[in-house]
Amino acid sequence: MNDTPPAQGPLGRAPGPGPTNHTATLCTREPMRLDSGGELGPITVAYQTQGVLNAERSNAILVCHALTGDHYMQGPHPVTGKPGWWEIVVGPGRVIDTRRYFVICSNVLGGCLGTTGPREINPATGQPWGLGFPVITIGDMVRAQALLLDHLGIDTLFCAIGGSMGAMQVLQWAVAYPERVRAAVPIAGSWRHSAQNIAFNEVGRQAIMADPDWSGGDYLSEGRVPRRGLAVARMTAHITYLSEPALHRKFGRKLQNPTGVSYGFDADFQVESYLRHQGASFVKRFDANSYLFITRAMDYFDLAAAHDGVLARAFQGTKTRFCVISFSSDWLFPTAESRAVVRALNAAAARVSFVEVTTDKGHDAFLLDEPAFHDTLSGFLNGLAEQAGLPPAPEDPS
Amino acid sequence: MNDTPPAQGPLGRAPGPGPTNHTATLCTREPMRLDSGGELGPITVAYQTQGVLNAERSNAILVCHALTGDHYMQGPHPVTGKPGWWEIVVGPGRVIDTRRYFVICSNVLGGCLGTTGPREINPATGQPWGLGFPVITIGDMVRAQALLLDHLGIDTLFCAIGGSMGAMQVLQWAVAYPERVRAAVPIAGSWRHSAQNIAFNEVGRQAIMADPDWSGGDYLSEGRVPRRGLAVARMTAHITYLSEPALHRKFGRKLQNPTGVSYGFDADFQVESYLRHQGASFVKRFDANSYLFITRAMDYFDLAAAHDGVLARAFQGTKTRFCVISFSSDWLFPTAESRAVVRALNAAAARVSFVEVTTDKGHDAFLLDEPAFHDTLSGFLNGLAEQAGLPPAPEDPS
Numbered sequence: 116m117n118d119t120p121p122a123q124g125p126l127g128r129a130p131g132p133g134p135t136n137h138t139a140t141l142c143t144r145e146p147m148r149l150d151s152g153g154e155l156g157p158i159t160v161a162y163q164t165q166g167v168l169n170a171e172r173s174n175a176i177l178v179c180h181a182l183t184g185d186h187y188m189q190g191p192h193p194v195t196g197k198p199g200w201w202e203i204v205v206g207p208g209r210v211i212d213t214r215r216y217f218v219i220c221s222n223v224l225g226g227c228l229g230t231t232g233p234r235e236i237n238p239a240t241g242q243p244w245g246l247g248f249p250v251i252t253i254g255d256m257v258r259a260q261a262l263l264l265d266h267l268g269i270d271t272l273f274c275a276i277g278g279s280m281g282a283m284q285v286l287q288w289a290v291a292y293p294e295r296v297r298a299a300v301p302i303a304g305s306w307r308h309s310a311q312n313i314a315f316n317e318v319g320r321q322a323i324m325a326d327p328d329w330s331g332g333d334y335l336s337e338g339r340v341p342r343r344g345l346a347v348a349r350m351t352a353h354i355t356y357l358s359e360p361a362l363h364r365k366f367g368r369k370l371q372n373p374t375g376v377s378y379g380f381d382a383d384f385q386v387e388s389y390l391r392h393q394g395a396s397f398v399k400r401f402d403a404n405s406y407l408f409i410t411r412a413m414d415y416f417d418l419a420a421a422h423d424g425v426l427a428r429a430f431q432g433t434k435t436r437f438c439v440i441s442f443s444s445d446w447l448f449p450t451a452e453s454r455a456v457v458r459a460l461n462a463a464a465a466r467v468s469f470v471e472v473t474t475d476k477g478h479d480a481f482l483l484d485e486p487a488f489h490d491t492l493s494g495f496l497n498g499l500a501e502q503a504g505l506p507p508a509p510e511d512p513s
Numbered sequence: 514m515n516d517t518p519p520a521q522g523p524l525g526r527a528p529g530p531g532p533t534n535h536t537a538t539l540c541t542r543e544p545m546r547l548d549s550g551g552e553l554g555p556i557t558v559a560y561q562t563q564g565v566l567n568a569e570r571s572n573a574i575l576v577c578h579a580l581t582g583d584h585y586m587q588g589p590h591p592v593t594g595k596p597g598w599w600e601i602v603v604g605p606g607r608v609i610d611t612r613r614y615f616v617i618c619s620n621v622l623g624g625c626l627g628t629t630g631p632r633e634i635n636p637a638t639g640q641p642w643g644l645g646f647p648v649i650t651i652g653d654m655v656r657a658q659a660l661l662l663d664h665l666g667i668d669t670l671f672c673a674i675g676g677s678m679g680a681m682q683v684l685q686w687a688v689a690y691p692e693r694v695r696a697a698v699p700i701a702g703s704w705r706h707s708a709q710n711i712a713f714n715e716v717g718r719q720a721i722m723a724d725p726d727w728s729g730g731d732y733l734s735e736g737r738v739p740r741r742g743l744a745v746a747r748m749t750a751h752i753t754y755l756s757e758p759a760l761h762r763k764f765g766r767k768l769q770n771p772t773g774v775s776y777g778f779d780a781d782f783q784v785e786s787y788l789r790h791q792g793a794s795f796v797k798r799f800d801a802n803s804y805l806f807i808t809r810a811m812d813y814f815d816l817a818a819a820h821d822g823v824l825a826r827a828f829q830g831t832k833t834r835f836c837v838i839s840f841s842s843d844w845l846f847p848t849a850e851s852r853a854v855v856r857a858l859n860a861a862a863a864r865v866s867f868v869e870v871t872t873d874k875g876h877d878a879f880l881l882d883e884p885a886f887h888d889t890l891s892g893f894l895n896g897l898a899e900q901a902g903l904p905p906a907p908e909d910p911s
Contacts, residue, residue, distance in 0.1 A: 151776040250776040310760040310784045317785045318748045325741035327725055343723035350716045351749050362708040378549040378648040386708045387715045415774055
């Protein structure tokens with residue numbers, strides 16, 4: 116187990132290859148079947164890999180990203196120039212050690228960073244898909260990932276891991292392709308989207324669709340961008356990613372101008388300025404229609420629905436090893452939802468461990484420097500890797 | 514103590530006069546001083562009364578309304594035609610028994626149902642105030658209420674009571690006019706607006722200001738209404754008024770069309786349809802600029818600010834009797850905030866009782882049929898009324 120804090124890991128001495136970004140064109144012979152009954156194809160999948168696939172092809176970890184994530188686990192991000200979203204976890208010497216594992220992350224179907232989605236051109240019209248893009252599901256996203264693994268010649272994943280919507284994909288993987296997933300780590304997730312979360316998503320969608328620049332979804336063809344609506348959607352969602360204690364700790368009622376309030380509608384409070392910044396920077400990197408389609412996929416997610424509401428049946432006979440992780444201050448995907456997944460896994464006689472990490476960082480803790488979370492993760496992965504006979508990462512010569 | 518469930522109270526046999534609606538023009542000789550340093554006047558205050566003021570003028574209860582409330586405790590509401598917002602609590606034979614008390618509720622300063630606010634005409638321009646209206650505070654709202662009481666010849670309130678922003682006004686009353694408030698009942702409130710609540714308010718304001726029909730605040734002069742932005746603001750806020758368990762109980766993942774989802778962006782889930790309805794009906798009765806000004810007043814509210822952050826000092830020497838009430842599932846104004854108020858009152862040696870009502874109804878429980886809350890309220894008021902020598906309400910002859 117690597118106890119080095121990730122941010123201080125021996126990045127400069129990484130023996131494995133750095134991250135590489137790729138695209139694959141899939142479904143060239145026949146289109147992909149969608150849960151809606153429709154078909155889509157060929158499709159493009161943009162993905163990033165880091166590390167080296169071993170000869171047995173047994174060390175692959177699939178990282179599933181969240182709603183507004185992408186495949187840039189490692190940066191620089193092509194739009195923002197910033198570090199990747201999971202650099203703190205994935206890399207040589209880090210929790211998911213790319214000297215030991217071959218790590219893959221693909222931009223989800225419906226995304227806007229290279230994988231087929233509403234921003235891409237519909238070959239039938241020569242115009243961006245927009246609202247003409249088929250409504251997709253978490254199942255469809257995972258089906259596209261399975262096709263990518265076929266393309267890469269990887270039959271079985273050592274592990275599928277992800278937080279938030281990534282956790283939904285991880286659970287979907289375990290249910291749809293149980294024989295292809297040795298271990299599954301759903302973090303801060305659920306087996307179905309709750310009424311409150313559907314409500315928050317709906318508010319975001321209404322904010323986007325209320326923006327005249329959204330233009331019925333045709334803004335790209337018309338050279339417009341629904342910036343204001345998308346920013347409001349992001350600001351609302353962003354509040355749900357944090358916890359009240361974290362907001363209080365970070366901002367409290369601190370003013371932008373310590374001498375006093377302005378008696379106006381400028382950003383008097385630091386928390387207002389922070390939110391506005393979150394909204395403004397988000398619209399530069401994300402597509403409004405992608406936001407609609409991906410939130411809809413989350414809303415539709417319900418693993419128990421096909422089993423008369425009995426979640427345990429979805430996992431019947433599974434051989435996958437599960438490590439379910441939640442965060443104590445996460446009110447978007449509260450621990451109770453992870454517990455329900457664990458109960459169902461127990462009822463299905465699955466091998467499952469469960470950790471609720473105590474933190475005030477809220478839902479976004481899976482993206483942050485949260486040592487107890489990282490320890491849980493590396494403990495689980497290292498134990499599993501030893502059992503699977505994966506050679507340890509090379510010793511740090513220092 | 515009246516144990517009759519309010520909804521079944523002997524309304525038809527009410528001995529006291531029914532509710533009457535009034536307006537008063539105040540500050541005709543000199544304008545009202547505002548916390549911003551500005552002045553405003555004359556001002557109009559719209560208010561409703563029910564019951565009869567006794568000869569000693571000692572039985573007056575001031576009801577303070579919440580963000581989107583108004584003075585129509587009793588309906589019919591002039592815009593919606595619906596019952597008043599607190600009919601379940603206020604009326605003959607009800608918890609706040611108008612056969613015993615003279616009950617007053619005024620539309621807050623900055624409101625949009627008759628009291629001076631951004632929708633009213635600015636006499637200096639002959640146009641609606643719009644953003645030219647001065648930014649007001651909870652202190653200003655309460656100052657206007659005090660002027661109204663002067664106008665009515667009421668020196669001391671038997672009780673000031675209100676939920677949410679109403680609780681802010683109640684606490685402000687107790688701090689600004691301690692000698693004029695015999696009892697104070699702040700329900701589901703706080704002594705200052707939290708970072709998370711400022712954040713939610715800011716999202717609502719941004720949604721309104723992002724609507725092109727808001728038109729820099731001048732929509733009224735231009736014959737427009739920022740319906741979409743105001744609806745998004747309302748939908749976001751509405752989620753915060755409920756609890757996750759209540760949303761789950763009421764809606765869960767129930768579909769509008771039980772045969773399945775539409776694979777589209779119509780309201781597939783009942784919770785979406787409910788939210789859209791909340792947004793659409795709100796914009797018919799509320800003014801977007803009022804929403805901006807009133808949320809701003811809430812954000813600015815911090816009773817401890819003038820006392821170096823030590824809330825107890827704000828209550829030093831108070832003789833007011835307090836009954837602080839919170840709801841266990843309220844995450845907008847969680848019990849912890851009421852507890853902090855109670856701690857400060859204890860530290861100031863005030864007489865205070867505190868009840869956390871166990872309910873899954875969330876913040877909005879103060880508006881709903883919540884028997885444990887109503888029992889708490891009538892118990893406190895009846896005890897106080899006996900002590901004060903107010904004659905009991907006439908016996909029900911049946």
